[in-house]
Amino acid sequence: MKAVAVVGGSLAGLSAARALRNQGFDGRVSVISQEVHRPYDRPPLSKSFLAGAATESELALEAEEEDLDLDWRFGRYATALSPSQRSVELSDGTSVISDGIVIATGARPRTLGAASLQGVHVLRTLEDALGLKRELVPGTRLVMVGAGFIGAEVASTARGLGVEVTMISAAATPLIGPLGQQLGGIVSALHAEHGVRLIGGVEVTGLAGSERVTGVSLADGRMIEADVVLVAIGVRPNTEWLATSGLDAASGVLCNAYGATELPNVVAVGDCASWYDPVLAEHHRLEHWTGARERAAIAVSSLLSGGSEKRMGRPPYFWSDQYGLRIQLAGHLRAADSVVVEDGSADDGEFLAVYRRGDQPVAVLALGHGKSFMRWRRQLASQALSDPVSTL
Amino acid sequence: MMAVCPLVDLARGEARRLDVEPPIAVFHTEDGELFAIDDTCTHQDASLADGWLEGCEVECPLHASKFDLRTGAVDAPPAKRPVRTHEVSVRDGVIFVGVSADAPSAPAGVQVSTNAAPVSTDAT
Ligand SMILES: Cc1cc2nc3c(=O)[nH]c(=O)nc-3n(C[C@H](O)[C@H](O)[C@H](O)COP(=O)(O)OP(=O)(O)OC[C@H]3O[C@@H](n4cnc5c(N)ncnc54)[C@H](O)[C@@H]3O)c2cc1C
Ligand code: FES
Numbered sequence: 438m439k440a441v442a443v444v445g446g447s448l449a450g451l452s453a454a455r456a457l458r459n460q461g462f463d464g465r466v467s468v469i470s471q472e473v474h475r476p477y478d479r480p481p482l483s484k485s486f487l488a489g490a491a492t493e494s495e496l497a498l499e500a501e502e503e504d505l506d507l508d509w510r511f512g513r514y515a516t517a518l519s520p521s522q523r524s525v526e527l528s529d530g531t532s533v534i535s536d537g538i539v540i541a542t543g544a545r546p547r548t549l550g551a552a553s554l555q556g557v558h559v560l561r562t563l564e565d566a567l568g569l570k571r572e573l574v575p576g577t578r579l580v581m582v583g584a585g586f587i588g589a590e591v592a593s594t595a596r597g598l599g600v601e602v603t604m605i606s607a608a609a610t611p612l613i614g615p616l617g618q619q620l621g622g623i624v625s626a627l628h629a630e631h632g633v634r635l636i637g638g639v640e641v642t643g644l645a646g647s648e649r650v651t652g653v654s655l656a657d658g659r660m661i662e663a664d665v666v667l668v669a670i671g672v673r674p675n676t677e678w679l680a681t682s683g684l685d686a687a688s689g690v691l692c693n694a695y696g697a698t699e700l701p702n703v704v705a706v707g708d709c710a711s712w713y714d715p716v717l718a719e720h721h722r723l724e725h726w727t728g729a730r731e732r733a734a735i736a737v738s739s740l741l742s743g744g745s746e747k748r749m750g751r752p753p754y755f756w757s758d759q760y761g762l763r764i765q766l767a768g769h770l771r772a773a774d775s776v777v778v779e780d781g782s783a784d785d786g787e788f789l790a791v792y793r794r795g796d797q798p799v800a801v802l803a804l805g806h807g808k809s810f811m812r813w814r815r816q817l818a819s820q821a822l823s824d825p826v827s828t829l
Numbered sequence: 830m831m832a833v834c835p836l837v838d839l840a841r842g843e844a845r846r847l848d849v850e851p852p853i854a855v856f857h858t859e860d861g862e863l864f865a866i867d868d869t870c871t872h873q874d875a876s877l878a879d880g881w882l883e884g885c886e887v888e889c890p891l892h893a894s895k896f897d898l899r900t901g902a903v904d905a906p907p908a909k910r911p912v913r914t915h916e917v918s919v920r921d922g923v924i925f926v927g928v929s930a931d932a933p934s935a936p937a938g939v940q941v942s943t944n945a946a947p948v949s950t951d952a953t
Pocket of ligand 1: 445447448449450471472479481482483513516542543545560562675707708709723725726727729754755756757758
């Protein structure tokens with residue numbers, strides 16, 4: 438293999454480029470990046486950066502002296518992949534020919550589809566964060582459509598900025614999707630305590646306003662007044678450009694457990710990729726930072742070895758910061774059939790819960806309790822190493 | 830010199846956080862060596878005492894930056910700056926930390942509070 442094209446130049450793409458060099462690849466590495474910025478970190482966009490505590494330069498993912506000898510193509514996006522030509526077509530009419538391809542085009546926020554009213558935001562890019570930040574002035578009424586992690590983090594940051602926050606979720610309890618009923622309830626209580634108004638169990642039917650948004654209408658007929666609206670209802674993978682490639686990519690690029698796609702010499706990683714998960718026995722997209730970073734090395738070793746090398750990953754890991762507390766989750770929550778609070782208690786507000794299938798731990802979730810969380814996370818990792826599937 | 834705890838109370842493979850300003854993490858490696866560094870990762874706000882200890886390296890729980898406990902050097906990104914190291918000794922079965930006179934290595938954006946600081950905290 439003499440040349441590799443990495444499509445997408447954010448966390449997964451940069452991590453893949455690093456992995457290529459770490460694993461001894463010394464050929465040409467072209468990185469095609471739709472954004473004009475050098476790779477930057479997204480998690481602070483809803484946390485310290487939005488709060489004004491971190492600056493733009495602190496978001497940089499590369500170290501200053503880091504030189505991976507990459508052929509960067511900023512501000513251009515891939516429009517098609519042609520496997521027979523081994524080429525990636527770019528928006529500026531040029532193409533990049535290579536022997537190996539890493540697909541790392543990530544995801545973008547789902548929208549409400551409505552016409553673009555001023556004051557309606559999504560949050561994914563640096564520009565999104567700057568635009569939202571400008572509007573979060575004290576006394577502003579922010580209405581959050583969706584109550585996933587990004588919405589919850591923005592709610593927390595916005596409260597700190599003196600913004601009035603209403604959070605609307607289709608589920609009865611915000612955050613129960615990712616956390617489960619009982620623990621979702623605890624996190625919701627945390628929001629309520631900090632003055633967030635929670636409206637659960639109702640669908641949003643539309644946005645009101647002519648030029649600028651004035652409110653959010655609900656299925657039960659209510660209209661919630663708003664100065665600013667953040668739509669945080671999940672993401673969809675950036676895979677439309679692969680429509681003619683022959684890859685199954687409509688809901689994420691379908692990959693085996695090591696990042697290999699159905700095409701030889703083409704791997705995918707990060708938020709755009711749907712890897713097979715042996716524990717859950719299904720394909721799914723892991724839309725988390727650590728997955729994008731750690732799995733890049735696995736995908737690259739698949740690519741460089743022609744699929745013969747099968748590196749084991751660590752159990753999925755995710756964190757979120759809200760109201761000065763850290764929520765951490767490791768493992769496969771959905772594989773569990775029981776949950777026990779092992780440290781602290783729901784009433785303390787800080788606790789650690791272990792999720793089990795039978796008597797085998799499959800996931801651990803903690804609010805605070807960082808030290809025992811790491812102990813459990815390690816145990817899950819060593820368990821997964823010794824027997825990835827049958828123990829779980 | 831600051832007393833930490835009796836050596837027998839810090840098992841191999843374990844770490845302890847000292848709640849001084851800024852906090853310090855003391856590690857007892859599987860090989861029986863003791864190290865002390867500033868507890869806060871130089872990347873963002875995470876406690877390295879909660880990290881993943883492997884040989885003479887600790888991996889940050891948050892984004893997996895790795896630091897060499899002997900030198901404080903960054904062995905793996907995203908952290909860019911080394912973490913400050915401190916001297917550790919054991920006297921009469923008790924672990925002691927000699928706090929370094931160098932500037933603390935807190936990350937940008939994380940305030941090192943200056944109240945009740947036993948250590949100089951200029952230049953964050
Ligand atoms: C506000 C926010 C907060 C978050 N907080 C957390 C958190 O606390 N914890 C956590 O675990 N995760 C968090 N995440 C998720 C984490 O940031 C993502 O999982 C991670 O960014 C995924 O990296 P990626 O490289 O796969 O995709 P992306 O970061 O989406 O990058 C993909 C890149 O590819 C580019 N691209 C798209 N299409 C093309 C094309 N056709 N050609 C060329 N380039 C293209 C995009 O412009 C983008 O630059 C957060 C995300 C956001 C937005
Ligand atoms: S906070 Fe330690 S690596 Fe990011």
